[in-house]
Every structure is written in C-alpha cells, then in structure tokens.
Amino acid sequence: MAGTPTTTTTSPPPVPTAPGGRSGSAGKGRTAGSRYPYWFYLPAAVLYTVLFVLPTFASFFFALTRWRLIDFQFIGFDNFVLFFREPALVTGLVNTIIFGVVTSAAKVVLGLLLAVLLTSHIIGRGLLRSLVFFPVLVSTIGVGITFTVLMDPFDGLFNQVLGAVGVDGPGWLTDPSLALLSVAAVDVWKGVGLATVIYIAGIVSIPSEYFEAAEVDGAGSWRRFRSITLPLARPATVTVIILSLIGGLRSFDLIWAMTRGGPGFTSDVIASVIYKQYQAGFFGLSTAGNVVLFLVVTAIVLPLFWWLNRKEVEL
Amino acid sequence: MAARTATGRPRIGVLLAAAAVLASTACSAGSLGSSGGTEDGTVTLTFQFGNEPPASLIGQALADDFMAANPDIRIETETRPGGTEGDNIVKTRLATGDMTDLFAYNSGSLFQAINPQQQLAPLTDEPWVGSLEEQFRNSVTAGNGVYGAPFGSSFAGGVLYNRNVYQQLGLQVPTTWEQFMANNASIEAAGIDPVIQTYGTTWTSQLFVLADYHNLTTEVPTFAEDYTANKAKYATTPAAVQGFQHLQDVHDAGYLNEDFASATFEDGLRQVAAGEGAHFPMLTVTVATMVENSPNAAQDVGFFALPGNDAAENGITAWLAAGVYVPTTTAEDSAKFEAAKRFLAFIASPAGCESATRVAPPAGPYPVEGCTLPADVPQAVKDVQPYYDQGASSPALEFVSPVKGPSLQQITVEVGSGIRSAADAAALYDQDVEKQAQQLGLPGW
Numbered sequence: 001m002a003g004t005p006t007t008t009t010t011s012p013p014p015v016p017t018a019p020g021g022r023s024g025s026a027g028k029g030r031t032a033g034s035r036y037p038y039w040f041y042l043p044a045a046v047l048y049t050v051l052f053v054l055p056t057f058a059s060f061f062f063a064l065t066r067w068r069l070i071d072f073q074f075i076g077f078d079n080f081v082l083f084f085r086e087p088a089l090v091t092g093l094v095n096t097i098i099f100g101v102v103t104s105a106a107k108v109v110l111g112l113l114l115a116v117l118l119t120s121h122i123i124g125r126g127l128l129r130s131l132v133f134f135p136v137l138v139s140t141i142g143v144g145i146t147f148t149v150l151m152d153p154f155d156g157l158f159n160q161v162l163g164a165v166g167v168d169g170p171g172w173l174t175d176p177s178l179a180l181l182s183v184a185a186v187d188v189w190k191g192v193g194l195a196t197v198i199y200i201a202g203i204v205s206i207p208s209e210y211f212e213a214a215e216v217d218g219a220g221s222w223r224r225f226r227s228i229t230l231p232l233a234r235p236a237t238v239t240v241i242i243l244s245l246i247g248g249l250r251s252f253d254l255i256w257a258m259t260r261g262g263p264g265f266t267s268d269v270i271a272s273v274i275y276k277q278y279q280a281g282f283f284g285l286s287t288a289g290n291v292v293l294f295l296v297v298t299a300i301v302l303p304l305f306w307w308l309n310r311k312e313v314e315l
Numbered sequence: 316m317a318a319r320t321a322t323g324r325p326r327i328g329v330l331l332a333a334a335a336v337l338a339s340t341a342c343s344a345g346s347l348g349s350s351g352g353t354e355d356g357t358v359t360l361t362f363q364f365g366n367e368p369p370a371s372l373i374g375q376a377l378a379d380d381f382m383a384a385n386p387d388i389r390i391e392t393e394t395r396p397g398g399t400e401g402d403n404i405v406k407t408r409l410a411t412g413d414m415t416d417l418f419a420y421n422s423g424s425l426f427q428a429i430n431p432q433q434q435l436a437p438l439t440d441e442p443w444v445g446s447l448e449e450q451f452r453n454s455v456t457a458g459n460g461v462y463g464a465p466f467g468s469s470f471a472g473g474v475l476y477n478r479n480v481y482q483q484l485g486l487q488v489p490t491t492w493e494q495f496m497a498n499n500a501s502i503e504a505a506g507i508d509p510v511i512q513t514y515g516t517t518w519t520s521q522l523f524v525l526a527d528y529h530n531l532t533t534e535v536p537t538f539a540e541d542y543t544a545n546k547a548k549y550a551t552t553p554a555a556v557q558g559f560q561h562l563q564d565v566h567d568a569g570y571l572n573e574d575f576a577s578a579t580f581e582d583g584l585r586q587v588a589a590g591e592g593a594h595f596p597m598l599t600v601t602v603a604t605m606v607e608n609s610p611n612a613a614q615d616v617g618f619f620a621l622p623g624n625d626a627a628e629n630g631i632t633a634w635l636a637a638g639v640y641v642p643t644t645t646a647e648d649s650a651k652f653e654a655a656k657r658f659l660a661f662i663a664s665p666a667g668c669e670s671a672t673r674v675a676p677p678a679g680p681y682p683v684e685g686c687t688l689p690a691d692v693p694q695a696v697k698d699v700q701p702y703y704d705q706g707a708s709s710p711a712l713e714f715v716s717p718v719k720g721p722s723l724q725q726i727t728v729e730v731g732s733g734i735r736s737a738a739d740a741a742a743l744y745d746q747d748v749e750k751q752a753q754q755l756g757l758p759g760w
Contacts, residue, residue, distance in 0.1 A: 066754060069410030070433055073756070082750060087743050088722070153577050174514070174576030176734050263514060263576060264729030265722075279399040280721035281406050281428060282750055 063291045067284035079288035088265040088273050093296075095180055096269040099255075100248030100300075102181070106188040107244045108237060111195025116229065118196065119203045129200065133193035140190065144257025147186045148173065151258075173259050176266040183258050183267060187251065195240045202236025203229060238308045242301065249297050270296070358654040359389045361415035362639075364466070365401060366394035369603045369675035370637070373467045374419060380670040381661045388654045398518060399721065402428075409434045414642040417655055419466040422454035422638045423714035428755065431457040436646035438462060441656060443663035443683075451682035454714045455638040463638025464663040467671050470600040470678035471631040471699045472526030472711065473620045477590045478694070480507055481617075488619045490626040492561065495594075499570050502593045509570040511592035512731050516580035520562075520727040522596035523621070527558035529632040529709040530623030539715040545752065545759040550742040557623070559737035559744075562730045576732060581608065588612035596621060598634060599678040602695045606676065618698040620707070630707030631699065635714050636682050679703075717755055720747030 063079055065072040083089065118129050135143065150157045151172035159169030172182040210228050219227070252271035255261065261268035261276070270293050277286035364374035371394055378390040393415065395404050402425065408414045409429055420426065429435070437460035438444065444452070444461050448469075455463035481488070484505055489495040499509035513519045532538055534554040541547035549555040565571060572578065572592050581604070587595040588609035605612045620631040639662055646652045661667050668686035671677065676692050679699050688700075702708050713719050726744050729735035735743070752760040 066756075068430060068754070069406065070430060082753075085746070087746055088725075154574050171576055176732070260517070262517065262725065262728060263732050264725050264734050266729075266734065276399070276721065277750075279403045280751070281402065282754055285750065 059287050060291060062284055063288040065284045067287065068281070069283060072284065075284070079285045080292070082285055083288050083292060086273060086277075088261075088268050088276075089270075091265050092268045092270045092273040095267060096249055096251075096271075096296075099180060099184055099187075099251055099269055100245050102184045103187045103191065103248040103251075104241055104244040106184075107192050107195040108240055110188065110192050111199050111240055112230075112233070112237075114192065114196040115199030115203055115233075116225065119200055129197075132196050135190045136193040138190070140253045141257045143186065143190050144254050148258050151182060174263055176263055179259050179263065179267040180255075183255050186258065187248070187254050190254070191244060191247065195244060198240050198243075199233060199236050202233040206232045238305075241308065242305055245304070246297060246301055249300065250293065356387050357389050358387065358650050359391060360417060360645075360651060360654055360658065361391045361393065362417045362419075362658075363393050363395055363415040364419035365397045367397055367604075368607070369467060369600065369671075369678075370397075370419065372603075372674040373671045376670045376674040377466075377658075377662055377667060380666070380673075381658055384661070384666075385657065388657065390658065405429060409642055412642075412644050414644060416645040416651055417639055417641055417658065419637050419639050421713075422451065422463060422635050423711070424717045424719040425713070426455060426463070426638060426640075427457060427717040428751070431462045431640075432460065434643060435462045436641040436643050436652065438464070438641065438656070438659065441660065443660050446684035447663065448680075448682035448684075450633075450710050450714070451635045454635045454710070455640075463640045464659040465636040465682045466639045466662070467600075467636050467675070468668075468677035468679050468681045469636050470598050470634050471618070471620075471702070471708070472522060472598050472634060473596070473618055473631050473699075475584075475587050475595045475597045475599075475602075475605075475616050475618055475695055477587055477593050477615060478617045479615055480505075480590050480593045488617075489622045490629040492622050492624060495622045496564070496568070499565070499568070499594070503570060507590065508572040508586070508592040509594060510565045510572075511578075511583045511586050511595040512565075512571050512575040513578040513580050513583035514575055514728045514732065515577045515582070517724040517728055519580050519583065519597070520731050521723050522598070523562040523565075523731075524558035524723065524727055525711055525713075526596060526598075526621045526632045527561065527623065528712045529620065529630045529707075530557070530628070531555050531712075532709050533623070533625070533628040533630070539712060542712075543716040543718055543757065545757075548741075548745045550738065550745050556737060556741045559727070559730055559740045562727060563733075563737040566731050566733050571731070584612075585609055588616055590615070599695055599699055600634070602678055602693050603675040605695075606693050612695075613693040616693070616695050618695040620702060628707075630705075630709065631702040632711045633679070633703075633708045634711050717757065718748050718752050720744055720751055722747045 062072065064074060064076060066075050066079075086092075114132055118125060118132065122128065151159075153159055153169065153171040153174055156169075156172070158172065162169035170178055173179050206228065210232070211224055214224050214228060250271055251269060252275065255267060255269055255272055256275065259267045261272040270289070274286045274289035274293065277289060362374065362378055364370050374394070375392055378392050382388065382390055395401050405414075405418065405420055406429060420429070439459070439461045443464065447461075447465065451465055451469070452461060455461060476488075480486075480502065484501050486498050486501060487494070489498055502509040531552075531554045535547070535552060538547055538552065538555065547555075549559075572583075572586060574582070578586075580601070583592070583595050583597070584601060584605040585608060586592040588605055588611060599618060602612075602616075605616065620629055622629060639659060641652070641655050641659070645655055663683050665683070665685045665687075668677075668681045668683060671681075672689055676696065677688055678696055680686075680688065680703060688696075723744055726735070726740045726747070730737055730740045749760065
C-alpha cells in the first residue's frame with residue numbers, strides 16, 4: 001500500500017504535492033470545498049441540464065404561449081388567466097385536496113394498524129406481509145378497470161353481494177357525491193401496502209427494551225401503543241404522510257381509468273383537467289396548468305415537510 | 316397503449332421504403348425511368364383509421380380491395396382509438412412528422428383543428444374532386460385547398476325508435492317536441508323506458524344538443540355565421556338553449572332508463588333493439604353495429620328526426636362523411652404521393668363506395684357522384700332518405716363552423732344526470748368554446 005504511492009489514486013501522499021507543485025493549474029480545476037475537479041461533474045451536469053433544466057424552463061416559456069406544437073404565439077399570462085377561469089378548475093382544485101387528504105389520512109391510519117398487526121407474533125407473518133404489498137405492484141390501470149367492473153351499479157359484484165343481503169347498493173362511480181370517494185377507497189386499497197411496509201420498518205426499529213420496561217411498570221397494551229409505538233414511529237408517519245400526500249395531489253391514472261373525471265366534472269382533479277386540455281390540443285394552456293399544479297403541490301408539501309420535521313427535532 | 320406500439324412502425328416503414336427506393340435507383344437505373352418504387356415495383360403505404368366499426372371495417376375493406384386491383388401498391392393498415400384520445404394521437408403524430416402515409420379523420424371542425432394548410436397535402440387538382448358532393452367538399456376544404464377524399468357514407472343525427480313499441484301502443488312518429496313528450500308519457504305508462512341514455516359512453520350524451528341543430532338553424536338561420544364571429548352565444552339564443560332544455564326535460568320527467576349513468580352505447584343499442592326502451596337519440600352511423608349485435612333491429616328499429624317546435628320545419632341534422640388525408644410528410648416522397656393519390660382516387664369512386672358497402676351497410680348517402688345505396692339497407696337508414704329527398708336536412712354545426720368546445724360531452728352528461736341546469740350548461744359551453752376559438756386564432760375572439 002505505502003510502497004506504490006504513484007499508482008494509487010486514493011493514497012494521501014500525492015495530495016500535498018499537487019497544491020505545492022502545480023498550484024496554478026490545479027487551482028482552476030478545483031475549489032477548496034469541492035471534492036472532485038469540475039470536469040468530473042460535467043457528464044452529470046450535461047444530462048441534468050438537457051433532461052431537467054431545459055424542459056423546466058421550456059415549460060415555463062410555453063406556458064406563456066398559444067402553442068400548436070408546429071408553431072406558437074406569445075400571449076403573456078393569458079393562459080394562466082384562462083386556466084383560473086376554467087369552470088372545472090374549482091371543482092378540480094377542491095377534489096384534488098379532498099382526494100389527497102382523504103387517501104393520505106386513510107393510509108396513515110390503516111397502514112399503522114396493519115403494521116402493528118403484522119409485527120405481532122402472528123402465524124404466516126411473512127406471507128401476510130407480502131399479501132398487503134401485492135396491490136402496490138399491480139398496474140394502476142388494471143386495478144382501475146377491475147374495480148370499475150366490480151363497482152358497476154347493476155351487474156357489479158359489490159352491489160350483487162349487497163343485494164343478496166337486502167341492501168340497495170349505491171352507484172359507486174355514477175353517483176356524483178360518491179364517485180370521488182369510491183376512487184379514493186380503491187387508491188387506499190392499492191397504496192396502503194407501501195405505508196404498511198414503511199410503518200413495519202419504523203416499528204421494528206423501536207428497541208424492545210422500551211416495551212419490556214413499560215410492561216414491568218404495568219402499562220396496558222393501549223398505553224404501550226399510545227406512548228411508545230406512536231411517538232417513536234414518528235419518522236415513519238412523516239414519510240407516509242409526505243409520500244401519500246404528494247401521490248394523492250398529483251393522482252391521475254386511477255381516476256382516469258375509473259371515472260374519467262365524471263360523471264360530468266364531478267370527480268375531476270387538477271391533473272385530469274390538465275390532461276383534458278392537452279387532449280383538446282390546448283398545449284400552452286395545459287402547460288400553464290402544469291406550472292400551476294407544480295406550484296400548488298410545492299406550496300402544500302414544502303411547509304408541511306418543514307413543519308413535520310421541526311416537530312421531530314423538538315421531540 | 317395501442318398508440319405506443321403503433322408509433323414505432325411507420326418510421327421503420329419509411330426507412331425500409333427509403334432503403335428500397337435507393338436500392339432500386341442503383342440497380343435498375345434506366346429500366347423504370349423516373350418512377351419510384353422498389354425493385355419489384357411495389358410501393359408500401361401506411362393507412363390509419365379508427366378502431367371501432369364501421370370505420371375499422373371500411374378502412375380494411377378499402378385497403379384490401381385496392382390492393383387486389385393494384386398489386387404494385389401495398390397498404391399496411393393500423394387503427395387508433397376514437398374520441399379525444401384519437402384526436403390527441405392524430406395531432407401529436409402530425410406535429411412530430413410521424414403520421415402514417417394516409418389517415419382517416421373527421422371532416423369539419425376537427426379537420427380545421429389539425430391545421431390542414433400547414434400539415435396536409437392539398438389534393439385540389441385531383442380529377443375526383445369534381446365528383447364530390449358540395450357539402451362534403453366544403454367540410455374538407457381549408458383556404459383554397461381541398462384536402463380529403465370521403466371515408467364511408469354521410470349519416471344523420473336523430474332518434475332511433477323501436478317500431479314494435481310504436482305499433483303496440485298505436486303511436487305516430489312525432490314531428491314536434493310536444494308530440495314526442497306525449498308519446499313518452501304513453502310509453503312510460505306501458506312500463507317501457509321512454510328515452511335511453513348511455514353515459515357510460517360519454518359522447519352519446521351530446522345528441523340532444525348536436526342533433527337539434529337543424530331546428531336551431533331553421534329558427535335562427537344566421538346562427539352559425541354569428542357564432543363563428545363571436546356574435547351569437549348558446550346561452551343568449553333561446554333556440555340554442557332548447558337542446559339542453561330538452562335533455563333536462565326528459566331527465567326531470569323521469570323518462571330515462573334506470574341504468575343511464577353506467578350503461579354503454581352498445582347497451583343502449585341493444586335496449587332499443589329489444590324494445591326495453593323506445594327512443595335512443597343517436598347517429599345512424601351506429602346502425603351497422605346495432606344490426607350486427609341484434610339482427611332483428613334491421614326491421615324493428617326505425618329513425619326519425621329530433622323533433623323541434625314547428626312540424627313544418629321538421630328535419631334531420633346531417634353528419635358528413637369523414638375524410639382520408641395525406642400529411643405533407645408523405646408528399647415529400649413522389650413515389651409514395653403518386654401511390655397515395657391512386658388510392659384516394661379509388662376511395663372517391665363508385666368502386667370505393669361498393670367496398671365500404673360490402674362490409675358495413677351505409678348509414679346514409681355517399682358524397683360521391685355515381686355511388687348508390689343497396690336496396691336492402693336497415694329500416695333506420697331507409698327512414699333517413701325521405702328527409703334528404705325533401706331537402707329537410709342541415710349539416711351539423713361542426714361542419715359549418717370551426718368552433719366546437721371539447722367539454723360538451725361532460726356538460727351534457729351533467730344536464731342529463733340532473734347535476735346542472737340547461738341554462739347553466741349553455742353558459743358553460745359558451746365558455747368552453749372560447750378556448751377552441753382562440754387556439755384556432757379566429758377573428759373576433
């Protein structure tokens with residue numbers, strides 16, 4: 001190791017000689033705080049610029065144009081004015097928030113309960129853990145189409161079962177007041193596995209000494225859950241909330257597969273409003289919509305993330 | 316998903332064709348003169364059309380029959396989904412220069428929305444252009460250029476009705492809205508659904524509004540012109556609100572089939588054929604599908620125009636045939652363009668009409684001189700002809716004005732489901748078309 005300083009790149013000896021012997025040229029390629037010379041960053045920087053920076057700025061630009069793909073006309077902020085006057089937008093905005101909050105809350109509660117169950121000494125634990133995760137792996141569109149069939153108000157399995165026990169099942173996806181919540185329920189079923197896995201990891205990492213000590217002190221099971229599991233699984237809760245909220249706010253594929261925003265506009269979310277504008281050929285307008293969606297998600301998630309993490313530090 | 320698999324193919328086709336052209340000019344120089352094509356003289360064209368019958372059947376039949384008569388041209392067909400998803404594919408592929416060599420697409424306002432003057436090759440000087448029916452020719456014209464050959468027949472919008480139900484209840488075909496509602500009352504009393512709606516297939520919800528255009532234009536003849544110039548609005552023209560109002564009326568009266576919110580368009584066709592429902596506002600282009608699924612419908616289902624206020628002005632709203640177009644990218648290759656023109660000449664000829672008739676009974680007259688309808692068409696199509704003969708027809712608004720909003724189908728679903736009132740819906744639709752008009756850069760918007 002020490003005998004071949006010239007061929008090893010990681011050994012310390014060449015480092016002091018470089019600034020001393022070639023300080024002029026080395027100073028250009030390397031700054032004090034940087035770990036690598038600049039050229040080392042170049043491939044990643046080029047990729048990053050081409051794939052992320054340019055499209056982002058291009059989208060900010062095209063949001064200001066009436067864009068027909070083959071040509072465009074600069075129209076300033078008209079697209080944003082038009083987008084905010086979009087009749088479906090208010091419904092879409094409200095629905096987006098309802099959908100994000102409902103699915104996120106349900107995933108937190110159900111995920112935690114399932115994780116507590118699946119970290120207990122239950123028979124077939126490994127199998128049960130994978131079963132709850134399976135829906136996460138299935139294609140969203142496939143899940144959507146399957147549940148659309150199951151939720152058919154007349155021939156669907158759900159209402160046939162309900163009918164067999166004498167209950168008149170609702171139009172899950174055709175009743176304007178139910179459609180969005182039905183889709184949210186399917187989204188929870190599909191996504192709760194991921195929340196559960198995160199919670200399992202969080203709960204398993206809690207040292208068992210705490211539980212043993214609490215038991216010796218006479219704490220009941222509710223008390224142990226309330227005072228040990230819940231606070232110590234907090235990092236998992238933060239992760240689940242952030243992930244499922246971002247997922248819920250930009251959710252599109254499941255809603256599109258199940259209701260296409262219908263009946264009418266009643267289950268439209270911002271993403272489906274934007275998609276329909278894109279379909280209609282309003283490319284500039286839908287790009288402006290995406291910029292708005294980006295800002296909305298950022299405006300909700302960023303403060304929430306900061307707030308949740310601050311509480312964690314205080315703990 | 317279908318689109319993704321489809322997009323790869325034409326490029327490879329273009330490459331192969333280009334390679335073949337290069338090879339042929341190198342090997343057999345002089346023997347073929349300046350004409351393009353491969354070594355054995357064949358040219359391959361790609362041709363895209365909708366994936367639902369009758370379009371899917373007609374597209375394939377045209378390609379097959381043309382190839383049988385012209386062995387030197389090979390046509391590879393591909394299909395795309397209908398509705399707005401299809402619009403999206405057509406627009407994107409045209410803009411990226413990735414479109415098939417020929418494609419079938421709507422005439423009228425949707426044709427205007429693909430910027431024909433920039434993206435399509437004009438066919439104005441082709442000999443068959445003179446034999447096109449005038450309304451159709453106008454609907455594939457942009458600026459001074461004609462861009463399309465007719466794909467299939469024209470068709471009508473109105474009401475498909477079950478003739479057995481009418482016979483049993485002793486009803487007459489209505490010519491006014493009052494008569495129609497009176498018939499509905501008797502039909503409901505007999506325990507049959509008076510009006511079928513199928514919001515599982517959202518576009519079907521638009522018929523009460525779109526097929527009412529004949530009634531609108533007979534009452535307000537300047538509507539299309541003023542509407543295009545942003546001078547007339549749906550919400551402020553009583554005759555225009557009427558279509559929305561009728562839809563609301565049949566819902567409020569409880570005349571709809573129980574499963575209207577989830578039923579699909581094919582369910583609706585089955586219900587009217589079986590007499591479970593009496594009326595289904597529809598386009599006659601669907602008759603072929605209906606007869607295929609329920610053969611008895613050929614005799615049992617008839618057709619009448621959507622009734623308006625005045626019996627004397629009763630007439631149909633006519634939809635013009637779709638067009639077959641050639642993107643400018645095809646015209647850059649002269650061998651291909653020549654082959655494409657020969658295919659178009661076949662499509663716009665009596666032989667082309669026969670090809671279409673062979674696989675799908677026509678839903679109305681063909682817009683080509685010399686094309687005739689077979690004698691054994693279904694009853695619903697027979698019922699359309701008298702309206703044309705009496706001149707009691709107007710082309711639908713989408714063929715006389717480029718302004719058509721993309722959200723009409725969602726709006727009419729809301730009206731027909733009792734979520735939104737007719738007046739509110741008309742105002743909302745006015746707002747919806749504004750975006751389309753601005754995107755097209757129409758003056759006055």
